[in-house]
Amino acid sequence: MTALIEVIRGIGRRVVDGVWRMGVATRFFLLTLLYSGQGFRRFHLIVREIYSSGVLSLIIILVSGLFVGMVLALQGYETLQTYGSEEALGVLVSLSLVRELGPVVAALLFASRAGSAITAEIGLMRATEQIAAMEMMAVNPIARVVAPRFWGAVISMPFLAALFSAMGIFGGYLVGVVLIGVDEGSFWSQMQAAVDFREDILNGVIKSVVFGVAVTAIALFEGYDAPPTAEGVSRATTRTVVTSSLAILGLDFVLTAFMFRGV
Amino acid sequence: MPDNLIEIRDLSFAYGDRPVLRGINLTAGRGQVIAIMGNSGCGKTTLLRLIGGALKPTSGSLNIDGIDMGGLDQAGLYALRRRMGMLFQFGALFTDMTVFENVAFPLREHTDLPEVMIRDLVFMKLNAVGLRGAHALMPSELSGGMARRVALARSIALEPSLILYDEPFAGLDPISLGVTGNLIRRLTDTLGVTSVVVTHDVQESLKMVDYVYFVSDGVIVARGTPTEIRASDLPYVHQFVHGEADGPVPFHVPAPVYAEDLGLPA
Numbered sequence: 070m071t072a073l074i075e076v077i078r079g080i081g082r083r084v085v086d087g088v089w090r091m092g093v094a095t096r097f098f099l100l101t102l103l104y105s106g107q108g109f110r111r112f113h114l115i116v117r118e119i120y121s122s123g124v125l126s127l128i129i130i131l132v133s134g135l136f137v138g139m140v141l142a143l144q145g146y147e148t149l150q151t152y153g154s155e156e157a158l159g160v161l162v163s164l165s166l167v168r169e170l171g172p173v174v175a176a177l178l179f180a181s182r183a184g185s186a187i188t189a190e191i192g193l194m195r196a197t198e199q200i201a202a203m204e205m206m207a208v209n210p211i212a213r214v215v216a217p218r219f220w221g222a223v224i225s226m227p228f229l230a231a232l233f234s235a236m237g238i239f240g241g242y243l244v245g246v247v248l249i250g251v252d253e254g255s256f257w258s259q260m261q262a263a264v265d266f267r268e269d270i271l272n273g274v275i276k277s278v279v280f281g282v283a284v285t286a287i288a289l290f291e292g293y294d295a296p297p298t299a300e301g302v303s304r305a306t307t308r309t310v311v312t313s314s315l316a317i318l319g320l321d322f323v324l325t326a327f328m329f330r331g332v
Numbered sequence: 333m334p335d336n337l338i339e340i341r342d343l344s345f346a347y348g349d350r351p352v353l354r355g356i357n358l359t360a361g362r363g364q365v366i367a368i369m370g371n372s373g374c375g376k377t378t379l380l381r382l383i384g385g386a387l388k389p390t391s392g393s394l395n396i397d398g399i400d401m402g403g404l405d406q407a408g409l410y411a412l413r414r415r416m417g418m419l420f421q422f423g424a425l426f427t428d429m430t431v432f433e434n435v436a437f438p439l440r441e442h443t444d445l446p447e448v449m450i451r452d453l454v455f456m457k458l459n460a461v462g463l464r465g466a467h468a469l470m471p472s473e474l475s476g477g478m479a480r481r482v483a484l485a486r487s488i489a490l491e492p493s494l495i496l497y498d499e500p501f502a503g504l505d506p507i508s509l510g511v512t513g514n515l516i517r518r519l520t521d522t523l524g525v526t527s528v529v530v531t532h533d534v535q536e537s538l539k540m541v542d543y544v545y546f547v548s549d550g551v552i553v554a555r556g557t558p559t560e561i562r563a564s565d566l567p568y569v570h571q572f573v574h575g576e577a578d579g580p581v582p583f584h585v586p587a588p589v590y591a592e593d594l595g596l597p598a
Contacts (some may be wrong), residue, residue: 198424202483205384205418207410208441 094290100211101219101289107209108216118221122183126229129178134166134233137174138240141165145241146249155251159260162241163234167264167273168329171234173321176280179222179229180313184288187218188309191292192302200293215293219285226281227274234273272328279320284313337362337494337526338383343392345375345382352378353550356392360543362493365520365527367537369572370547371581377498379547380530384418384496385409396494414442417487417495417525421502423479425471431458431482432467438489457485461515477508481515488519494526495519501533509533513540534573538562546572548581 108115145161191214194200203210238260245251264270288309295305338360345353352375360366370376381387382394385401394401399412425434435454439445445453458464461481471479480500487495500512517540520527531537538544538558546554546561546569554561554569561569571579587593 194427197422197427198420199426201386202418202420202424202426204386205413205416206438206441206486207413208438209410213441 090294093294094286097211097290097293098286101215101286104209104212104216105220107212108220111213111217114213114217115221115224118218119225122179122187122218122222123225123229126179126182126225127232129182130175130229130233131236133174133178134171134236135240137170137233138162138166138237138242139244141170141237142241142244142249146245146251155249156255156259158241158245158251159238159256160263162245163238163260163264164269166234166237166241167269169321169325171237172230172273172276172280173317175230175233176226176277176284176317177314178233179226179281180284180288180317181310183222183225184284184309184313185306187222187285187288188292188295188306189302191215191218191289192295192297192305195293195295196297196302215289219289222285222288223278223281226284227277230273230277230280268329272324275328276321276324279324280317283316283320287313287316335361337397338528339393339395340383341393343382343389343394345378345387346390351550353382353547356552358545358552360526360528362526363520363524364542365517365529365540366543366545367529367531367541368545368547369531369534369537371532371572374547375550376530376547380496380498380528383528384416385413414490415493417490417492419480419483419487419495419497419500421499422476423471423483425474425479425483425486427471429471430467431463431469431471431474434471434482435486435489438486442490453489454485457489458482460488460519461485462511475508477504477511480504480508480512484512484515484519488523488525491523492525494528497527497529497531499531500529501531501536509536513537516540534575538573 141162142158145158145165146155149155149157149161191200194214200210200214203213242256246253246256291305291309291312292302295301336359338358340356340358343353343356343358344351356379358366358368358379368376368379378387382389382401383396385404389402396412397415399408401409401412404412425431426437429437432454435457436450439450439453443450455464455467458467461484463478463481463485466474466478466482471482474482497516500516501509504512513536516527516529519525529537529541538561541558543557544555544561545552548568554564554566556564562573564570564573568580570576571581577583591597
């Protein structure tokens with residue numbers, strides 16, 4: 070009987086802790102937005118974050134994009150060939166990338182490359198009392214450290230997703246047209262005809278912005294909230310990657326359901 | 333202008349329902365160096381954090397320069413902190429900035445001084461701690477003692493009227509220890525600031541402080557000038573000053589009977 074009560078008590082404590090943490094995270098996110106104005110006044114910090122989150126993620130994004138596009142073309146060609154519609158390969162590759170794979174895979178890569186770095190950096194700044202020192206110098210760490218990183222990363226995300234898609238389409242072209250020999254004219258012209266700017270590209274950009282906000286907010290909060298120990302920071306980094314990956318996939322389903330139903 | 337920069341009256345503080353400090357009375361006169369001593373976990377760092385405004389007292393009053401810390405909002409607290417410097421235990425330098433940028437940080441954040449003037453001020457502060465030649469180094473290239481001195485230069489950048497030191501002597505070699513102790517005394521005298529040093533390094537701090545408060549288990553158990561403290565016959569102070577392993581602060585953490593833990597018949 071007491072064991073049962075203990076179990077129920079444990080569940081209750083976890084739920085309460087979880088809800089509490091959600092509340093703290095929401096408050097932290099709102100504070101980040103509130104101090105964004107001060108963040109933008111330190112524009113050089115945003116530029117620096119665009120460099121470390123965006124530019125330094127380029128290699129993994131570009132290479133992955135290229136290979137995802139190449140594989141898509143190989144697999145797509147196999148299937149399309151059975152129906153005698155190889156020329157639609159361009160449409161298949163570009164729509165898959167622009168609507169889904171570009172934003173989603175780029176965001177997953179971004180979470181593991183840039184998100185984990187943000188968490189580790191802020192977690193260590195806390196552990197070494199740099200955040201406390203800033204507060205003692207009457208400088209608000211949310212305005213000085215958190216907000217610039219937030220905006221730098223959020224600005225980078227759609228560009229990375231766009232580059233991922235562009236590289237993917239180029240990879241698809243390499244395999245489909247150059248290697249397999251699909252007709253180049255129909256590859257590009259069908260793609261042009263089928264991809265709609267508002268329906269496909271804009272929706273893809275919206276997705277990538279939403280993912281960027283989610284990943285960055287999670288990474289910043291996990292770092293800020295990490296226990297100031299080696300173990301605490303390493304756990305927070307892992308949680309950033311896991312939580313933001315799940316958030317990306319969940320949000321992607323919701324956004325897709327709203328954007329593309331019955332089109 | 334009140335004579336005392338810091339006035340603490342009947343201050344108590346608790347984390348939740350766990351009391352940490354009880355009935356603290358403490359004053360620090362302008363231009364004085366006072367030390368708060370005690371063994372680890374006695375609440376002395378908490379007291380420093382209260383003075384710095386990172387925590388709010390549960391009851392009692394805490395005035396700094398006539399301003400009641402308990403009633404301050406964030407803007408008021410930040411305004412007061414611009415007149416405070418704090419030296420953290422391991423310096424807490426910003427690891428992504430050079431020594432120069434670290435010292436320039438408070439000046440850049442809080443003043444609109446032109447770049448040439450910031451440069452001059454930074455070099456003056458670095459010269460005061462003897463590290464002008466290290467201005468281009470990154471914090472990772474500094475020794476522990478040097479990092480502490482850079483942090484000290486950074487905390488005096490805005491010419492504060494109060495400097496708080498959290499364990500300034502922890503983990504320093506004997507030379508750096510003496511250098512840091514001398515610096516604290518000299519900066520206090522030349523800048524006319526008030527210094528509060530939280531430490532458990534008795535010998536080094538008794539050399540340079542004006543007044544000592546001994547904290548044990550959340551209450552102030554002894555106070556006095558270094559001479560009075562050295563001569564004190566209070567068991568706790570005696571144990572502390574002479575570094576005895578056993579005494580009022582026991583060597584053993586409370587535990588059941590030894591034989592019981594070893595499974596022997598009592």
